Amino acid sequence: xxxxxxxxxxxxxxxxxxxxxxxxxxxxxxxxxxxxxxxxxxxxxxxxxxxxxxxxxxxxxxxxxxxxxxxxxxxxxxxxxxxxxxxxxxxxxxxxxxxxxxxxxxxxxxxxxxxxxxxxxxxxxxx
Numbered sequence: 001x002x003x004x005x006x007x008x009x010x011x012x013x014x015x016x017x018x019x020x021x022x023x024x025x026x027x028x029x030x031x032x033x034x035x036x037x038x039x040x041x042x043x044x045x046x047x048x049x050x051x052x053x054x055x056x057x058x059x060x061x062x063x064x065x066x067x068x069x070x071x072x073x074x075x076x077x078x079x080x081x082x083x084x085x086x087x088x089x090x091x092x093x094x095x096x097x098x099x100x101x102x103x104x105x106x107x108x109x110x111x112x113x114x115x116x117x118x119x120x121x122x123x124x125x126x127x
Contacts, residue, residue, distance in 0.1 A: 017104035031116035041105035047091030
């Protein structure tokens with residue numbers, strides 16, 4: 001494995017829509033590997049600074065700093081997705097949700113994600 005890259009497992013259990021909590025430590029989240037088996041749904045995120053109190057992740061709409069929308073990923077099963085490290089920069093702990101906060105989708109079997117992180121010094125451009 002490349003130096004500075006870490007992989008962290010996350011699971012959504014059968015009949016559930018929210019994953020176990022993932023402690024990213026001081027690392028930056030840069031990618032997500034989707035499960036091969038997945039009950040069709042978008043993926044949304046909950047974030048926490050302390051691992052106890054989680055919040056749904058929203059971001060300002062592109063070009064409109066007065067309105068925010070839930071951050072969602074519309075992802076195909078079995079793929080790896082690049083994530084801008086700034087998206088989850090404020091969170092040490094994350095949970096992945098099947099569906100959105102208003103429309104969670106329970107999975108029909110236990111599914112496994114891999115969250116890819118990188119140490120902050122490794123994320124700096126080489127010069």
